[in-house]
Amino acid sequence: MHPFTLAFVLALVAHLAVQIWLSQRQITHVLAHRGTIPAGFASAVSAAEHSKAADYAIARQRVGIVETVYDAIVVLALTVGGGIALLGAWVAGFMQPGILAGTLHLVVVFACMTLAGLPFTIYRTFVLEQRFGFNRTSPGTFVGDQLKAWALGLALGGAVAACVLWIMAEAGASWWIVGWAAWMAFSLLVTWAWPRLIAPLFNKFSPLEDQALRERIDALLARCDFHAKAVYVMDGSRRSAHGNAYFTGFGREKRIVFFDTLLTSLGPVQIESVLAHELAHFKLRHIPQRLVVGAAMSLAGFALLGWLSQQQWFFAGLGVPAPSDAAALLLFLLAVPAFTWIISPLLAAWSRRHEYEADAFAAQHADARSLAEALVTLYKDNATTLTPDPLYSAFHDSHPPPTARIERLRALVSPSAAAS
Ligand SMILES: [Zn+2]
Numbered sequence: 538m539h540p541f542t543l544a545f546v547l548a549l550v551a552h553l554a555v556q557i558w559l560s561q562r563q564i565t566h567v568l569a570h571r572g573t574i575p576a577g578f579a580s581a582v583s584a585a586e587h588s589k590a591a592d593y594a595i596a597r598q599r600v601g602i603v604e605t606v607y608d609a610i611v612v613l614a615l616t617v618g619g620g621i622a623l624l625g626a627w628v629a630g631f632m633q634p635g636i637l638a639g640t641l642h643l644v645v646v647f648a649c650m651t652l653a654g655l656p657f658t659i660y661r662t663f664v665l666e667q668r669f670g671f672n673r674t675s676p677g678t679f680v681g682d683q684l685k686a687w688a689l690g691l692a693l694g695g696a697v698a699a700c701v702l703w704i705m706a707e708a709g710a711s712w713w714i715v716g717w718a719a720w721m722a723f724s725l726l727v728t729w730a731w732p733r734l735i736a737p738l739f740n741k742f743s744p745l746e747d748q749a750l751r752e753r754i755d756a757l758l759a760r761c762d763f764h765a766k767a768v769y770v771m772d773g774s775r776r777s778a779h780g781n782a783y784f785t786g787f788g789r790e791k792r793i794v795f796f797d798t799l800l801t802s803l804g805p806v807q808i809e810s811v812l813a814h815e816l817a818h819f820k821l822r823h824i825p826q827r828l829v830v831g832a833a834m835s836l837a838g839f840a841l842l843g844w845l846s847q848q849q850w851f852f853a854g855l856g857v858p859a860p861s862d863a864a865a866l867l868l869f870l871l872a873v874p875a876f877t878w879i880i881s882p883l884l885a886a887w888s889r890r891h892e893y894e895a896d897a898f899a900a901q902h903a904d905a906r907s908l909a910e911a912l913v914t915l916y917k918d919n920a921t922t923l924t925p926d927p928l929y930s931a932f933h934d935s936h937p938p939p940t941a942r943i944e945r946l947r948a949l950v951s952p953s954a955a956a957s
Pocket residue numbers: 814815818891892895
């Protein structure tokens with residue numbers, strides 16, 4: 538066996554083992570606390586809601602374990618199993634080597650991966666989410682969504698693939714710097730186009746009509762010296778009962794988007810506090826920090842790809858006897874995550890720190906008690922478990938565990954407000 542094949546398979550198996558071990562811990566921990574509502578939540582969450590959240594968390598972990606194993610098998614089949622080489626040879630059978638053939642090779646491999654993942658998407662939507670009462674996607678909407686997503690993936694992914702392959706072929710030894718610059722430009726373009734052209738393909742966005750709420754929001758924005766172009770309500774309820782709120786766009790073009798499901802479950806003061814939290818991510822410069830770190834990581838990725846694409850062992854070790862630019866890209870995208878997962882807990886910890894900071898900001902500019910109430914309502918409505926395994930949560934979660942987060946928020950409620 539090629540030494541790099543062995544290194545790759547070991548890294549992949551190590552990742553798999555860690556994920557399954559953490560999932561098992563999560564299942565055990567949630568199950569052990571299924572009958573006990575954490576102190577501080579007992580008045581807001583009923584025993585039935587608490588055990589439903591536990592069952593939902595456990596059911597999702599069980600599917601997650603099966604999917605993790607399945608995904609690893611797909612990656613192995615495509616790499617060391619020879620799938621990428623096979624599909625490359627198939628394309629070469631009717632097409633001259635070049636940018637177009639390379640693009641088609643990439644498209645065919647991603648189409649196979651999408652099809653391979655489809656049973657899980659269907660299961661999650663129509664079995665898992667359905668069982669817990671969250672699914673509102675009709676089969677028609679689901680098929681329409683899939684077709685639109687595939688067309689979009691084909692157009693955008695195909696364009697990016699062709700562009701990167703062209704740069705690899707034409708820009709010389711330091712092509713990866715040019716490739717990275719093109720990738721950054723593409724990311725900016727998508728950020729601009731997403732709220733305007735892409736999101737409306739999937740959902741309806743209508744201006745917020747509730748005048749009293751709009752005034753409350755405008756007052757908050759003015760208080761925080763923040764500019765947003767418009768406030769929209771999105772018909773999230775067409776697909777799911779889960780609620781959310783987010784900002785999109787950049788500069789003065791920022792838009793605020795509320796899921797209609799969120800507006801029906803929270804009161805005006807609670808909505809204001811949730812918005813103050815989201816706004817904090819801008820005011821505290823979390824968004825630019827994430828962009829800079831993301832740009833630095835993708836530069837490192839392109840540099841690594843530039844080097845790996847010159848190494849014979851990278852191809853030979855991953856089941857591709859005849860190197861090509863398209864195979865280099867595919868192997869990079871499929872094999873490198875087997876090694877880089879090791880940094881994901883650091884990114885999760887960084888994100889949790891930002892969440893605490895944003896909560897503190899919201900407590901200052903809106904109302905800490907309302908934010909705590911809003912979060913408890915959202916935990917309840919989304920059946921988020923209140924008792925995650927500490928290690929699982931530290932490794933995976935971008936948001937702090939509910940009990941720690943609510944405890945901190947309650948400590949931020951000023952003593953005079955608490956007394957009133
Ligand atoms: Zn946040």
